[in-house]
Each structure stands twice: as structure tokens, then as C-alpha cells.
Amino acid sequence: MANYAIGDVQGCFNELLGLLDRINFDPTEDHLWFVGDLINRGPESLRTLEFIYQMKESCNLVLGNHDMHFLAIAEGLRRPFKNDTLQELLESEKLTIYIKWLRCQSLLHYEKIDCEVGTKVYLMTHAGIPPHWSWLDALEASQEIKETLSSDNLHIEYLKNIYGNLPAKSETNLNRLDRLRLNTNYLTRMRFCKVDGELELKIKGTIDDKPKGFKAWFDHPLSIQNENLHIIFGHWAALGGKTGISNITSVDTGCVWGYKLTAFRLEDSRVFSYDRIN
Numbered sequence: 374m375a376n377y378a379i380g381d382v383q384g385c386f387n388e389l390l391g392l393l394d395r396i397n398f399d400p401t402e403d404h405l406w407f408v409g410d411l412i413n414r415g416p417e418s419l420r421t422l423e424f425i426y427q428m429k430e431s432c433n434l435v436l437g438n439h440d441m442h443f444l445a446i447a448e449g450l451r452r453p454f455k456n457d458t459l460q461e462l463l464e465s466e467k468l469t470i471y472i473k474w475l476r477c478q479s480l481l482h483y484e485k486i487d488c489e490v491g492t493k494v495y496l497m498t499h500a501g502i503p504p505h506w507s508w509l510d511a512l513e514a515s516q517e518i519k520e521t522l523s524s525d526n527l528h529i530e531y532l533k534n535i536y537g538n539l540p541a542k543s544e545t546n547l548n549r550l551d552r553l554r555l556n557t558n559y560l561t562r563m564r565f566c567k568v569d570g571e572l573e574l575k576i577k578g579t580i581d582d583k584p585k586g587f588k589a590w591f592d593h594p595l596s597i598q599n600e601n602l603h604i605i606f607g608h609w610a611a612l613g614g615k616t617g618i619s620n621i622t623s624v625d626t627g628c629v630w631g632y633k634l635t636a637f638r639l640e641d642s643r644v645f646s647y648d649r650i651n
């Protein structure tokens with residue numbers, strides 16, 4: 374029995390099958406941790422989502438920005454972008470089942486895992502954890518989003534209001550929708566920020582492209598960090614799977630951009646990968 378964190382699949386279905394074959398994945402024994410962005414931009418969003426849905430008992434997953442984007446389109450709140458590859462999924466007869474299932478997923482997952490070096494707490498989000506958040510801040514923020522997104526009464530208003538780069542940081546008296554947007558941006562879109570959590574969401578690129586005064590979120594001292602905690606995230610393909618920090622692991626290695634899909638085995642930190650098939 375082993376746990377594998379899998380990077381952003383983004384509809385790269387054949388590469389996912391290839392990677393699972395490479396790790397000898399056994400759905401009756403092993404667990405997969407998906408860092409989000411299961412779908413979009415790659416060739417087979419529908420087959421990817423179908424496949425993961427069918428083995429959902431063996432999977433933990435957190436939602437990424439592309440998964441949220443899909444939900445907003447599926448609810449008729451946004452139009453697809455030109456390079457989105459969601460059409461087949463949007464026309465699926467099981468669309469309502471997939472929407473409901475995704476709406477009930479979290480933006481944060483954590484679990485104690487017995488590793489070769491002792492017990493560790495693994496914490497997974499799509500983009501990361503901002504420097505100023507404590508454990509309680511992270512749990513409260515993700516719980517509020519989960520309750521809102523899974524609520525039949527609140528999810529439309531939420532999905533309508535998560536778009537935008539502001540507010541850039543926590544301020545006193547933020548209203549509920551601004552707080553939800555900011556916390557969703559932290560968990561699903563963050564790359565660069567200041568130590569107080571001020572976000573810079575326009576700049577992408579590598580760690581060297583940091584705007585003046587900002588750093589990659591994981592290059593700040595993190596309030597949440599302790600010696601047993603290991604953070605897993607995706608979202609930032611340009612890192613090439615490298616953070617330079619031993620207990621913060623990036624598993625997005627840009628499969629959809631022509632590179633590879635990566636699995637990180639939590640028990641022994643071994644990395645497996647499968648190249649993009651052309």
C-alpha cells in the first residue's frame with residue numbers, strides 16, 4: 374500500500390494511464406492524491422474525469438483553478454476560452470453527476486502518513502499556502518469555501534464572484550465574497566506574494582521572474598510550517614517540479630505543455646514520471 378501525489382493531469386489521459394502502469398498502481402491498495410486541474414487544455418478532459426470518478430474511493434483530490442473554471446462554465450456563468458478543451462465533457466450525459474461530485478471536493482487535504490523517516494503530516498492544495506496562514510487559518514478558509522461550493526443555495530453566487538485579482542491581501546472587515554475570492558486565489562492561483570500574503574497574480578513564469586518585493590510563496594518563512602509537515606502542490610509548471618525546499622514538493626511538471634506527468638510517493642519521496650505522448 375502506498376500513496377502517490379499526482380501532478381496536474383489537465384486531460385492528459387493516456388499519460389495518466391502510462392504513469393499508473395509505471396507505479397504498478399493497485400486501486401484496491403494504493404491511494405492517489407490529485408493536486409487539482411484534472412481537466413482542461415489537454416486532449417481528453419471527459420475520459421480523465423470519468424476515469425478518476427470511477428475510482429474515486431482510491432483518490433483524494435483538491436480543486437484547481439481549471440476545475441473551478443469548468444464549474445463556472447457548466448453552471449452557465451462563464452464562456453469557455455478559445456483554448457479550453459471542455460466541450461465533450463460539457464456535452465456528457467453524466468455532466469450533472471460530475472458537477473455535483475466536483476462541487477463537494479475540498480481545496481485542501483491533509484493526512485498523517487507513516488513514512489520511512491517516521492510519521493509525517495502531508496498537506497495538499499493546488500497552489501500552496503500563503504506565508505501568514507496558521508493551521509487554523511488554512512482549515513477555516515478551505516472549510517468556508519467547501520461549505521459554500523457544496524451548498525445548493527450558495528454555490529452560484531460563489532462561482533460568480535471568485536473571478537478577479539482583488540483584494541490582494543487580507544484586510545480587516547473584508548466582506549464575505551471578497552474573503553472567499555481572496556482565499557480561493559490563495560489556494561488555487563497563487564505563485565508570488567509578500568510575507569504578509571499580498572498577492573501578485575499577473576506574473577507567471579519561473580521563480581526568477583519574481584516582481585520586485587515579491588517572492589515565490591514557499592520562499593517565505595511559512596507560519597504553518599513545522600518539522601513534521603510536508604506540503605504538496607501543483608499549478609506552477611514552470612518550476613519543473615523543483616522548489617529547492619525538502620518538505621515542500623511541487624508535482625506539476627507541465628505534462629499539458631509537452632513535458633511530463635509526475636507521481637511523488639509520499640512514503641519514501643520517490644519520484645516517478647511519464648513523458649507527454651505526441
Ligand SMILES: [Mn+2]
Pocket residue numbers: 410437438439499561607608609
Ligand atoms: Mn492551476
